[in-house]
Amino acid sequence: MDIQNLLSMLFVMAGMVFILAGSIGVVRLPDFYSRTHAISKSDTLGVMLVIAGLIIHEGWNLNSAKLALIVLLVALANPIGSHALGHAAWLMGLKPRKKGEGG
Amino acid sequence: MNAFFLTSAILLTAIILIPTYRLVKGPTVYDRLIAVNAVATKTLVLIVLIGYLFGRIDMFIDITLAYAILGFIGSLTLAKYITTKAGREDA
Numbered sequence: 001m002d003i004q005n006l007l008s009m010l011f012v013m014a015g016m017v018f019i020l021a022g023s024i025g026v027v028r029l030p031d032f033y034s035r036t037h038a039i040s041k042s043d044t045l046g047v048m049l050v051i052a053g054l055i056i057h058e059g060w061n062l063n064s065a066k067l068a069l070i071v072l073l074v075a076l077a078n079p080i081g082s083h084a085l086g087h088a089a090w091l092m093g094l095k096p097r098k099k100g101e102g103g
Numbered sequence: 104m105n106a107f108f109l110t111s112a113i114l115l116t117a118i119i120l121i122p123t124y125r126l127v128k129g130p131t132v133y134d135r136l137i138a139v140n141a142v143a144t145k146t147l148v149l150i151v152l153i154g155y156l157f158g159r160i161d162m163f164i165d166i167t168l169a170y171a172i173l174g175f176i177g178s179l180t181l182a183k184y185i186t187t188k189a190g191r192e193d194a
Contacts, residue, residue, distance in 0.1 A: 005104055009107055012111055015148075016111065016114060016115070016118075019118055019145060019148075023118050023121040023122055023141070023145075024121065026122050026125050026138065026141055027121055027122070027124055032131060032133050032134055032137070035125070035134065035137055036137055039140065039141045043144050043145075044144075047144055047145075047147065047148055050111075054151060054155070057104070062161075063160055063161060063164060066164045066165075066168065067151070067164065069168065070151075070164070070167055070168060070171060073168070073172070074147070074171065077171065077172075077174075078140075078175075080179070081140055081174075081175055081178035081179060081182070082137070084178065084179050084182035084183075085136050085140065085181075085182045088133070088183070088185050088186045089131075091186050092186060092191070094131065
């Protein structure tokens with residue numbers, strides 16, 4: 001077990017923890033906008049960490065360059081998609097939950 | 104290292120089942136759409152891990168890139184659609 005594989009496993013496990021936290025947040029949080037908050041940030045960071053760990057496992061070749069392209073695409077596309085859905089919900093008149101209300 | 108990837112893939116499959124609850128149960132259509140977005144993002148990681156398990160990572164990376172672009176376009180298109188008049192009648 002050399003240092004490269006150890007670092008790769010560490011990154012993949014850290015990313016799994018972030019993905020699990022985002023998934024629990026999308027079930028437990030009470031409101032659509034807070035669920036958007038849970039998914040868009042922790043999920044993006046988790047996917048980026050897992051694929052960064054796979055880049056470390058791969059080393060310097062064409063496959064790791066393509067994996068870096070996937071990291072760039074996820075970092076751009078996932079927040080944009082979440083923001084578009086939140087903006088559409090706001091335009092359609094979905095009100096955020098205020099402090100003290102039920103739900 | 105192969106066993107580690109197999110364990111990660113099984114764990115990720117279990118994690119994907121959690122947003123599926125919101126997808127089935129969600130009170131509004133926006134909750135369902137955000138759950139679909141979450142499942143699509145996690146599936147992207149799962150495809151890469153399966154590529155390592157099969158030993159064909161050079162082929163599976165291209166599938167992952169196409170899947171990421173398709174998920175992004177689909178999410179944007181649905182977000183545009185539900186604000187139009189036809190989408191308002193559907194939702």
